[in-house]
Amino acid sequence: MRAWMSKGSLLSSIQDMVGIKTGLLITDDDIFRLMRDTSYSNRFESIRNLDNQHLITLRGEEFEEIISIIRVKLGNRDSVPAPFLLKLALDFPEYQDDLAKLVKALSEYTNKNKGPLLINQEFHNKLKEMSGAGEFITILFIKDLIQTLDHSVTNKFTIEEWDGEIPLSDLFQSENLPDNKEKFIDQRFIDYLHAQNQDVDGIHWRQFEALTAEFFRRNGYIVTLGKGRNDGGIDVYAVKENKDSKKPEAIIIQCKRHKESNKVGVNIVKALYFDIIDKEVDKGIVATTS
Numbered sequence: 001m002r003a004w005m006s007k008g009s010l011l012s013s014i015q016d017m018v019g020i021k022t023g024l025l026i027t028d029d030d031i032f033r034l035m036r037d038t039s040y041s042n043r044f045e046s047i048r049n050l051d052n053q054h055l056i057t058l059r060g061e062e063f064e065e066i067i068s069i070i071r072v073k074l075g076n077r078d079s080v081p082a083p084f085l086l087k088l089a090l091d092f093p094e095y096q097d098d099l100a101k102l103v104k105a106l107s108e109y110t111n112k113n114k115g116p117l118l119i120n121q122e123f124h125n126k127l128k129e130m131s132g133a134g135e136f137i138t139i140l141f142i143k144d145l146i147q148t149l150d151h152s153v154t155n156k157f158t159i160e161e162w163d164g165e166i167p168l169s170d171l172f173q174s175e176n177l178p179d180n181k182e183k184f185i186d187q188r189f190i191d192y193l194h195a196q197n198q199d200v201d202g203i204h205w206r207q208f209e210a211l212t213a214e215f216f217r218r219n220g221y222i223v224t225l226g227k228g229r230n231d232g233g234i235d236v237y238a239v240k241e242n243k244d245s246k247k248p249e250a251i252i253i254q255c256k257r258h259k260e261s262n263k264v265g266v267n268i269v270k271a272l273y274f275d276i277i278d279k280e281v282d283k284g285i286v287a288t289t290s
Contacts, residue, residue: 002059008052017067022076024188025165034073040066074168075191088144098133102141105131119146168192172199175206175228184217184225185210201259201289208257209235212287216253234275236287250281258290 005013011028019025026034035044040062047056071077089099105127110117117123119142128138170176171189178186185207193200193211200208206228213225213236221238228235236253254272256264264286276284 002057004055004057006052007047007050007054007056010056010058014066014070018070019165021067021071022074022188023165024074025167027169030168034070038069073195075195085144088140092137095137098131098137099141101131102127102133102138171203171207173204175204177210184213201257203257205257209255212236212253212255251283251285252276252279252281253285253287256286256288256290258288260290262290264288264290
């Protein structure tokens with residue numbers, strides 16, 4: 001079934017649903033950029049310069065696929081999922097009968113239990129009891145159901161809750177870092193950069209410092225992130241216990257978020273070497289995108 005909506009309504013709906021699913025606030029320009037090199041690239045390019053009141057026709061499943069594509073591009077999903085049970089049925093043809101019983105049991109369960117679907121151990125046990133299916137295929141069925149519900153834009157089911165949306169543009173334009181002192185950069189930005197690693201040299205220099213600090217923190221170091229400005233050239237200070245020595249290993253890291261064509265010069269390396277001697281640390285590292 002096709003529905004008509006204005007260009008402005010389509011973009012707003014995409015932003016709202018992506019925000020709910022990923023916790024990232026994206027702009028119209030982000031949408032057009034993320035839809036490049038996809039099966040919908042020509043359609044989005046054709047409407048880019050149209051008035052926001054221009055009417056567009058779209059099927060419901062197309063809208064869901066667009067949301068999934070953007071989530072993959074943002075690093076929130078690994079891939080666009082196949083239709084519910086299709087891959088499961090193809091991978092495990094010997095369980096066709098059990099799958100049919102599980103579908104019937106799910107229908108009966110949802111008809112009896114109105115409201116949001118709560119997927120927990122009780123639901124698992126009840127579905128297995130009602131269908132008579134085995135444990136293995138029941139687990140796979142529920143896993144596929146969770147993925148389908150998470151993919152769907154027509155229900156309120158989510159597998160992760162965010163403490164509000166954050167603008168994707170902050171990664172590129174803002175030096176503000178999370179209030180949570182236990183982490184240096186928001187996981188949503190890390191997910192995005194994992195999916196769009198070619199954008200790392202375009203992020204804000206302060207976010208690159210935070211990303212570097214987070215890397216060392218997750219590798220067991222006690223990390224101090226510099227003030228960002230007037231920090232004496234030491235962007236990150238990392239300390240880790242050394243099993244082979246009574247003295248902890250200390251590292252200073254100089255962060256250079258450069259374009260690929262802008263190589264790290266010898267003066268930067270000389271300055272880092274001076275800091276190693278001055279601070280009496282074990283080593284220094286230049287972390288760079290170039």
